[in-house]
Structures are given as C-alpha cells and as structure tokens.
Amino acid sequence: MVGIPVLLETFSWPTRSAAEAAFRGILRSSGYAVGDVVSDPVHHRMLIELLERHPDQVEKVGPGVKEFYIGRTRDANGVFVGANAIGIWIRRIDGDEVDFSYLSAIRQNSAMSNAKEAMRTEVDERRQAYREARFASRDEVLSDLSGDRISDLRDAQVVYVAPSWGQLTSRFAEGEGGWDQLAVVPASSGTAAVGSKLADRSQAGRWLEFHSRHATLGLATASEASRRRQVSNLDWQPED
Numbered sequence: 001m002v003g004i005p006v007l008l009e010t011f012s013w014p015t016r017s018a019a020e021a022a023f024r025g026i027l028r029s030s031g032y033a034v035g036d037v038v039s040d041p042v043h044h045r046m047l048i049e050l051l052e053r054h055p056d057q058v059e060k061v062g063p064g065v066k067e068f069y070i071g072r073t074r075d076a077n078g079v080f081v082g083a084n085a086i087g088i089w090i091r092r093i094d095g096d097e098v099d100f101s102y103l104s105a106i107r108q109n110s111a112m113s114n115a116k117e118a119m120r121t122e123v124d125e126r127r128q129a130y131r132e133a134r135f136a137s138r139d140e141v142l143s144d145l146s147g148d149r150i151s152d153l154r155d156a157q158v159v160y161v162a163p164s165w166g167q168l169t170s171r172f173a174e175g176e177g178g179w180d181q182l183a184v185v186p187a188s189s190g191t192a193a194v195g196s197k198l199a200d201r202s203q204a205g206r207w208l209e210f211h212s213r214h215a216t217l218g219l220a221t222a223s224e225a226s227r228r229r230q231v232s233n234l235d236w237q238p239e240d
Contacts, residue, residue, distance in 0.1 A: 005195050006106055007117045008049040009165045010157075010225050016106050023050065023102045027070065027088055034086060038068040042226040047088065047100070052166075053113030054105040064093040068100065114196065115182035116169050121195040122204055123211050127158040130217045144218030145228065157225045161218040167236040172210050176203065214238055 005012065006019035013019040026032075026043045038044055047068050054060055073085035088100040109117075134141050135153045143150055150156050160168060173179050183199040198204040 005117075007120050007195055008046075008053070009116075010049060010222075010228075011046055019106050020103060022046070023088070023106070027086065032070045034070055034072055036070050037091075038070070038088070042223070044068065045226050045228070045230070047102070048230055050102060050105045051090075051100070052116075053109045054101070055108045055110045056101075056104070057110060057112070060090055060098055060100070062092045062094060062096060062098075066091045066093045071097070071099075073099070110179075111182070112173070112179040114184050115173060115179050115198075116165075118182070118184040118187075118196040118198050119169055119172070119207055120165075121187050121197050122207055123215075126208075126211070127217065131156055131158050131219060134219055141219065143220045143224055145220040145224045148221075150219060150221060155221050156219045157222045159218050159220045159225050159228070161216040163214060163216075163236040164231050164233075166233045167231070168211070168215055170233040171214075171236065171238055172207055175210075176206075210238075213240070 004016050005014050006016055011022075013022060023046070026038065026046070030040065030043065032038065038047065044067075048065070051057060051060060051065070069089050069091055070086055071089035073087045088102055090098050090100050092098070131153065135156070141150045141156065142148065144161055145159065163171075173182060176182060182203065184196040185199045187195050187197040198207065
C-alpha cells in the first residue's frame with residue numbers, strides 16, 4: 001500500500017503515520033506537563049503549519065491563536081475523560097480554548113491544504129535545483145535569514161524570503177477563484193507516493209508562471225526556517 005505524505009510549509013513526512021508520530025512526540029515526549037504552554041519555537045511552528053490543513057481551521061483559529069498548551073481531554077459535556085487522556089489545545093487571543101484535534105488535521109485535510117501540497121510538488125524540482133545551484137557556485141553559501149555560513153547542502157533548506165509561501169499560494173488561489181477551484185490528483189513515482197499535483201495542467205502552468213514572477217527563494221538551516229516569524233497572508237499583494 002502506498003503511503004500518503006504530509007507536506008507543510010517547512011516540515012514534511014513521508015507518511016501520515018510518521019507525521020502522527022512527530023506530533024505525538026510533542027504531546028508525550030517533549031517534557032510538557034498538563035497546563036504547560038508549548039514553548040519550543042519549532043514545536044509552535046509545526047502546530048501553526050499543521051493547523052492550516054485542519055478541516056475546521058476557521059473555527060479552530062477564530063480571531064487568532066495566542067498559544068498552544070497541553071490540556072486534559074474532555075467529552076462533549078466538558079467533563080474530563082481520564083487522568084491520562086491529554087491533548088494539544090489552542091488558546092485563542094479572545095481567551096477561548098479549543099481542542100486542536102491534530103489527528104484530524106493529519107488525516108482529514110482541507111481543500112486549502114490539498115491545493116498547497118499540490119502546488120509545492122509542482123515547484124519542488126525548481127526548489128531543489130536552486131539549492132544545488134547555490135552550492136555548485138564558487139561562492140560561500142550563507143543563510144539568507146541569518147547570514148551565517150551553511151557548510152553542507154544537507155543542512156540547507158529552501159525558504160521563501162518574500163513573499164512567504166503562505167502569501168504566494170493564497171494570492172494565486174484567490175486569482176483562480178478560491179481554494180476549491182484548485183483540484184488535485186495523486187502524484188507518484190513508481191510505487192512511492194510523492195504527494196499530489198494540480199489536476200488542470202493549464203492551471204499548473206499558470207501557477208509555475210506566477211511562482212517564477214513573484215517567488216524569491218533563499219537558503220537557511222532547518223532550525224532557522226522552523227523559527228521564522230509567522231506573517232499574515234494578507235500582507236502581500238502581487239503588483240501585476
């Protein structure tokens with residue numbers, strides 16, 4: 001059976017089970033006690049990016065996410081179901097608290113997350129070629145986020161300097177009529193799943209052209225990329 005990869009803006013896993021293990025690790029193996037805020041910036045970004053693919057993302061986010069924390073699981077009536085039943089919770093800026101349900105985000109992706117995964121697959125060769133070209137040059141490879149030297153290609157991650165990946169994909173989807181207008185189909189190589197691709201190949205061409213005009217690629221370490229400040233998708237507008 002072919003595994004289904006989970007692709008986020010910064011993080012990726014070859015299968016859903018691998019993604020589930022990573023987020024279960026935050027919950028169970030990262031040293032957080034019940035009531036603790038998820039304070040590690042890498043964990044916070046993982047959760048922010050996963051929240052984007054939640055089928056109930058709008059309801060979960062509400063007016064905005066203040067923080068994530070470890071909380072005890074409650075039933076539909078708000079009663080705690082057991083001392084060992086814990087989950088990752090969202091504390092919103094209005095003070096309301098909602099269960100993240102991270103497994104739903106991994107297993108039941110939305111039209112937006114499906115489209116963003118397909119769009120990422122469409123430009124993956126371009127991103128990898130950029131990284132390899134930077135290291136093939138005679139110049140010293142420096143991080144575009146910190147200016148620090150990156151000595152090994154394996155430590156380098158392609159990042160979107162400005163606009164961000166979220167801004168770039170959101171504005172393209174807006175121009176196409178919304179996320180539900182970007183249909184996707186599975187993409188595979190032999191027996192291995194490599195994500196998905198846009199079903200409409202003329203639309204895929206428009207996406208590649210849009211990406212060429214507006215994307216500014218850079219390199220950073222994985223640690224630097226995972227600690228980047230989150231920006232609003234509404235803070236950028238293509239000029240043409």
